[in-house]
Amino acid sequence: MPDIIVMFFLLGLIAGALKSDLTIPKAAYDILSLLLMLTIGLKGGMALHGNLGWNLLPEVLGVIALGFCLPLLMIPILRHLVGLNVADSASFAAHYGSVSAGTFAVALAWVEARGLPIGGQVTLYLVLLELPAILAGLWYFRSQQSAAAQSARVPLWQETLTNRSVVLLVGGVVIGALYGPDQGNGVTNTLTGAFSAVLSLFLLEMGLVAAETLRGLRLKQWRVVAFALVMPPILAVPGLLTGVALGLEEGSIVILATLTASASYIAAPVAVRHAIPEANIGLAMLASLGVTFPFNVLVGIGLYHGYLKLMVS
Numbered sequence: 001m002p003d004i005i006v007m008f009f010l011l012g013l014i015a016g017a018l019k020s021d022l023t024i025p026k027a028a029y030d031i032l033s034l035l036l037m038l039t040i041g042l043k044g045g046m047a048l049h050g051n052l053g054w055n056l057l058p059e060v061l062g063v064i065a066l067g068f069c070l071p072l073l074m075i076p077i078l079r080h081l082v083g084l085n086v087a088d089s090a091s092f093a094a095h096y097g098s099v100s101a102g103t104f105a106v107a108l109a110w111v112e113a114r115g116l117p118i119g120g121q122v123t124l125y126l127v128l129l130e131l132p133a134i135l136a137g138l139w140y141f142r143s144q145q146s147a148a149a150q151s152a153r154v155p156l157w158q159e160t161l162t163n164r165s166v167v168l169l170v171g172g173v174v175i176g177a178l179y180g181p182d183q184g185n186g187v188t189n190t191l192t193g194a195f196s197a198v199l200s201l202f203l204l205e206m207g208l209v210a211a212e213t214l215r216g217l218r219l220k221q222w223r224v225v226a227f228a229l230v231m232p233p234i235l236a237v238p239g240l241l242t243g244v245a246l247g248l249e250e251g252s253i254v255i256l257a258t259l260t261a262s263a264s265y266i267a268a269p270v271a272v273r274h275a276i277p278e279a280n281i282g283l284a285m286l287a288s289l290g291v292t293f294p295f296n297v298l299v300g301i302g303l304y305h306g307y308l309k310l311m312v313s
Contacts, residue, residue: 005109008200009297012207017214024205032202033266034168037101039191039198040108040123041172046188047120048173049180056121062242063125066260067132070235071097075140082223086144091272091279094137095288096231098130098264101169102206103296105199107258110301116251125259127169133264134271141276166267206293213290216282224283228263228291236261236304240311250308257304262296263288 015022024032071093078089104126111118181188217225239260243253265288269281 005106005196005200005203006297009203009207009210009294012204012209013211013294014207016208016211022208024201024208029202029205032198032205033101034164035191035194035198036105036202037168038172039195040101040105040126041169042176042188043108043192043195044120044123045173045176045178046181046192047123048177049120052177059121059246059248060124060128062246063128063256064132066238066242067097067129068136070238070260071133071136072140074231077227082227087141087276087278088280088283090137090141090144091268091276091281091284092227092287093140094134094264094272095268095284096235096263096292097133097136098268099126099133099259100262100264100288100293100296101126101266102199102202103262103293104255104259105195106203106297107255107301109196109199111251111254114251116254117249118251118255119249122252122255123169123173125256127166127173129259130264130267131166134268137268137272138275164267203297206289210290210294213286216286217290221283221286224287225291228287229295232261232263232292232295232300233303233307236300236307240304240307244308244311253308254301254305257308258296258301261300261304263292265289265293 012022074093074096075089078084078092079086082089082092084092108118108122176188179188236257239257240253243256248256265285268288269285272279272284273281
């Protein structure tokens with residue numbers, strides 16, 4: 001049996017496929033995503049409380065390197081095998097180099113349910129992978145433009161650092177690290193205690209959205225669909241290798257691999273929509289939310305854990 005949290009995603013997917021009138025109001029979805037990202041940040045920050053040190057530096061640098069390298073390595077595949085133009089290649093590189101907070105939340109719940117050891121710093125992986133990936137994708141696009149077009153753009157740092165997801169995640173980590181699990185527990189206990197319920201409702205909405213996205217699938221987009229299915233197991237490998245090389249806990253490695261295999265459908269679309277108006281955001285969302293997200297939630301996390309067992313056996 002899949003985890004009960006995943007069943008809410010399946011419920012939304014089936015309801016959407018059957019064209020049910022089930023909907024979650026946009027305001028409710030915005031609140032759910034806000035609570036989800038803030039709580040993820042808080043959980044990681046509280047685990048880091050009193051445990052910050054220079055020993056984290058190799059891990060931080062290793063994860064940042066993944067965030068920069070993976071999207072750039074995908075560019076030739078997107079340009080020559082998938083056949084995308086420059087704008088869409090940059091968009092897909094930013095989406096697939098970046099990470100999915102929803103997938104992270106499911107992976108965290110999956111790992112915790114199985115009692116696998118994890119480090120509090122895993123929440124930092126979200127930011128450490130997301131920011132470099134978006135920067136790399138936008139940098140590639142700008143590098144293909146004229147000097148005049150580049151000078152008219154908003155600075156890259158502003159487009160990424162002011163993103164809502166980044167603000168909530170980083171803010172949650174800072175607050176959690178400052179106060180820990182005991183101080184201010186009237187707030188933190190309420191948020192962390194409701195984590196599974198919030199995630200379940202969030203996944204219900206994601207199932208509905210994924211079903212709607214898949215209805216827009218066309219036969220001529222088979223290369224995009226193939227990319228969205230084939231790349232996650234491939235992208236998981238650098239995460240696994242990095243985690244093993246850094247000597248991370250088993251659960252932390254699974255989460256890192258799941259993140260490198262995931263694709264953003266919250267932060268990256270917002271950044272790309274403003275920075276690369278020429279890109280087809282709907283096509284990127286079709287791949288990331290319609291194909292890659294369901295694959296990772298239903299199959300991927302367990303698959304990557306299996307990879308890890310084979311690597312260390």
